[in-house]
Amino acid sequence: MEKKDTVVKMEGTIEDSSFSGYNPFGNLFDFCEVQKSSSGIMDLLGVHEYGSTLQCLDIPQNQSLSTMSVPKVVPSFETVKECNSELLNHQPATPNSSSISSSSTSEAVNDEHNKSLEQAEEEEEQNKIKKLLKAKKTNQKKHREPRVAFMTKSEVDHLEDGYRWRKYGQKAVKNSPFPRSYYRCTSASCNVKKRLERSFTDPSVVVTTYEGQHTHPSPVIPRLGLTGSLDISAANYLSQYQEQYFQQQQQLFNTLSSLSFPYNHSTPSKIALAQERLVCNPGKTAAFLRDHGLLQDIVPSHMLKQE
DNA sequence: CGGTTTTGACCCGCGC
């Protein structure tokens, strides 16, 4: 009973925050399941531009993500318990702090001797950092950024989400012909990472796992704002909208992260509802947006120019 | 030329 209430509350939160439907970047956005794992970290399983073959994750009640057997759709969740974000979260107090120490002595540096000295210094610096990280690791309990996972029915692996990403790795996934790609947000001082992989049980499904929270609004103007059909006031309006969207995201993320309730799997109606709301053919999305879409929703009609 | 991707090497945690 209590479970159900909580779930309903969560649904409301999402809907009140307009997190069902299209985001400013032309992607459908929705959720279907939420789970708090045994470690106390919220794991959210969601649907995102998900089509008619929507499957629900079959996670037994009272079993945490970290211990459950491999779910039907998202094999990678087997590894959710593992988190090595700690190392990456370590950052120098200032991004260039290490270069400061070397640059202060490097102005008159030209001969090879000094170069090798520099190299030695650099190596030492790196060793220091390594030691520091190790010490930090042994002293601190593992801290894991909340992760949010989306299942996307899409032919395209990397979907536009309004942020800029740099790929930093790719690994083969065990028992899967599809590799997993690792991305990091390109914005300085933003530690958000995401992983992309295709489900091997349903190759039409892309699983995107976000880790961490952006510390900045989306740097990308919504796709429809790039068509050149907007005047300045419309562009301003869009950028305001983007800011709002960012705040909503933050709010939602906080809300979800603070929720505490046991997992309740028996919500087929919710799944069905989500399914109904979504366009079955992902390829339709762009056309749908052009014809019915996003701009009319968020930009007053007088700001729209006729091409 | 600067930013991004590729890819093999490396590190680390975990299970045996």
Place this chain on the structure above:
DNA sequence: GCGCGGGTCAAAACCG
């Protein structure tokens, strides 16, 4: 201790 698998690094290649 060892092997395995996931995650990250970093040099080289690539690209606009």
